Amino acid sequence: MPKQRSALLQAIMLDNSLPIEKESVQLWVKDLENPLRWSVRPLLQLIFAMLLHLTWFFKRLPLPQFSAHKVLQKTICWFCKHFVSPEANLLILRHFATESNILNFLADNSGAEAPTRIQLYPKRIDDMIVDSFVEHDQELFRMMKEFGGWDHGKAPLTAAAISWQHWQPIKMDEFEINKKWTQVIDFETAHALFMCLFCLLLKRDEYRDAINGFNLDQSIAIRIGHIIGEPQLAEMAYNKYPFYMVGPWNLGQRFLMHGFFTEHLYARLEALRKTRGGEG
Secondary structure (H helix, E strand, C coil), X not given: CCCCCCHHHHHHHHCCCXXXXXXXXXXXXXXXXXHHHHHHHHHHHHHHHHHHHHHHHHHCCCCCCCCCXXXXXXXXXXXXXXXXXXXXXXXXXXXXXXXXXXXHHHHHHCCCCCCCCCCCCXXXXXXXXXXXXXXXXXXXXXXXXXXXXXXXXXXXXXXXCCCCCCCCCCCHHHCECCCCCCCCECHHHHHHHHHHHHHHXXXXXXXXXXXXXXXXXHHHHHHHHHHHCCHHHHHHCCCCCCCCCCCCCCHHHHHHHHHHHHHHHHHHHHHHHHHHCCCC
């Protein structure tokens, strides 16, 4: 018989106080049940956190800067295909789609001169090989720069005025994961393993910007909350105040909360689209 879930896990699977899709909840709870998360991850996080800070220091020495984006992409994708659990891989693929949808929705409804829309909607791990992880951050910065300042005096858009032109609803059956018996590493353990690699193979400013880009979550939520008339959306953002830039300390939690933020905001917008009859 399968092991019965703990009382807390049973509770959070039924809690719909925050918007989040059922598919995402099921993937995350299954990832939480991975025994490696509770045994191997704490030790690896300790070891790699120390290594990450040493790498961070090394990259800030007065030495020529270097990066290796292709090596980074290929290494991560190879590791995901062979060692990261199917649930964690699906959560990673979902994250690209949730954030791309959120930024494209903002572009469609910002009222500013429309920036080029994001095309990062990978359906399988191999789709992420060509600059996806690096481009994921750079596209965010590009779009926020092209949006420019926000007009806080504008009224929220009516249901009829909201555009869903570039919205792509997430369909789980479109994702392709070829399961292997070696794929056992949970989401957070995988991230602990990747942190040092990112720091080493990106230029120091690229990595610094990437780990501080999470703080734009609050700005994005404020803008979208203004568009749809729900200012409380800003409370979904755990990472806040983009002027407060930090180093790699507590990176794992900040990264994870950024993922939850995009899932919550995507779910709220998708529910709104369905309610108001929006078309992608």
